[in-house]
Amino acid sequence: MRRLAVVACALLAAGCASGARATLGPQEIGAVAALADQPDDAPRVAVVRSATVAKAPVRIAFGGDVHGEAPIRQLLDRGQNPLDGVQGAFADADIVMVNLETAVTTVGVALDHEFIFNAPTSLLPALRAGGVDVVNLGNNHSTDDGTAGLLETIDRATAAGLTVVGAGRNSDDTYTAKVIDVRGVRIGFVGFDRNLPFDAPVATATGPGQADGRNAQFAASVVRKAREIADAVVVMVHTGVERASCPTASDVAFFDALLDAGAAIVVGNHPHVLQAIVARDSKLLMYSNGNFVFYPTSDDQRKTGVLTVGIDRQGKVVGHDFAPAVIDSQGRPQLIGGSARERALSDLAALTPGAGQC
Template sequence: MRRSRAFALVALAVAVSACSTATAKPETTTGSKSTIGPIEQQREPEREPYTIAFGGDVHFEGALRARLDSPKTALGPIARVLGRADLAVINLETAITTGGAPVNKQFTFRAPASAFTALKAGGVDVVSMANNHGMDYGSTGLEDSLAAIKKSRFPVIGIGEDDAEAYKPFRTTLNGNKVSIIGATQVLDAEFIQSWSATPGQGGLASAKNEPRLIQAVRQARKNSDTVIVFLHWGTELQPCPNEAQRSLTPKLIKAGADVIVGGHAHQLLGSGYLGNAYVNYGLGNFIFYNWGPVTGKTGVLTLTINGRKVLKDRWTPATIQSPGLPVPLTGPAATQAVASWKQLRSCAGLSAKPG
């Protein structure tokens, strides 16, 4: 009797175990090709290449303000280029506010919160507000901007209620790659450096002039990221080659762990290519912006194909800024010539066409 009962209990246990195994759902991992089984669940998902697109300076002043009346189509035809990438990043060179008073400077930019709606509809996933117009409407504009960011839940880097928030990277996972993007500005008017820079007790922008703080943020991101990207506002207006401040900062960021360093400010395109194994772009130019002439009207989208720390490919989609300030992609021979001209810009930037 006891033996029979024991056999019966063992048989029941085996049956329950078999049933549980048959009905259990294996875990899945975003970005992996297929479902992984129980034995493989603790393994890291296999990384595959992803694409990230970068555009230059954006504001919605002047004639561009009317584009926000129809935010879903505000960015025009360039939205198709941005939307093709797994992730798209631009520099939002404006305070997000409708109140307050402008600071004492020649040009001040602001836009309503519908700018975030327009950018999202246009294929933009992340913006940096770390630039020399991010606080054009002072402390009131900063408060309004931070409130608009919080309400919209749109990913914004380079600005915050203190330095921890301003230097905090945007983080995401793309095809198994853990990606971190940090925004900072190397360009600030001398009289605003102190009041606009985020500190432990002060809201503001992530300043690249505080190199130790920026390098600290890069090192921290390196610890738990496959790809570390620094999106900078830098350069000298209307100068086609990188300035000394750019050349000095770049190797420091690479040493700290940056894999990609991109940005703009100069109102024209600058060189793009490899410095060692890292990828550097010294100037994305204007993007959705005033067009003052043939040089400042040259723009485009830089799309990088990345796997982990390796930038496998760069692609430049050239465009020209046309009335009322929107980039329109070039086609045919004009596009071919524009790409060739863009590649020539790296000659004075000390960059290479290939890594190594």
């Protein structure tokens, strides 16, 4: 992971059906968990990188949902990094982005929600040390501890060296593309939440909150503004139906609208399972990148991976790779190889719209 310069850009924007899939067997998942529990010097899985991505001027890697609940909290308390098992996929990335699906606060007051996520403050420096550059707070858990908790989360993430999108101190901050310059190629990042909790604050001209993605026309206008000052625009969107392997028709239309507005890459999250990767006209979308650093649940929700996208100097997508991983018993993503890798890639390909399952 290379250290990069973040350019502060003054850009103000005006503004499933389920599909059945084959699953990895318990023995394969257990084998990955066992590998994760070995010492730090245990052998790691090599990442298969395509020539087009390896030679791309800019490489951007994406992980899915990240929080700090048990058992991840205990892992952090022991001084371990939950991202150790995916360093092979992060090593040659210029920028790494994940969805930070939690508040990180000591002062916020928990809202009356069924699930409240509030990670230990040690999560943020661990993410930065693990290679993460950009976090999306446009999701249904970043405001679990109210507005004060959101503001502290933004402040702590920024202090840890992370670039924050998807939420901000006001609408200017929230809908302003955060631009990272990689050897002269300007990559603009924005985030949206389409599954806003009923009591989640939405950013206003004078108040903090999330980036509201419920209006496709408004979201497209944000992307068009970002495209004016960036060679490529990357959007992370929190949307979809939990545990559904196929995107909804509404989400397909929303993602298409962002691509048409000028986005080069659109990555979704929230379903907690993987959904299809689709390449179109030198652009790329992934409807859901699943969980990433997350407590282990069902086999499908343990399936994860790192999407790496190559960008040329004109801001066009020149290729992509997906490195499959499985979340172990400690909530850590661990890269997989061999037949398990091939099966995971085959399962993912089967989710492509029109391929039969979706």
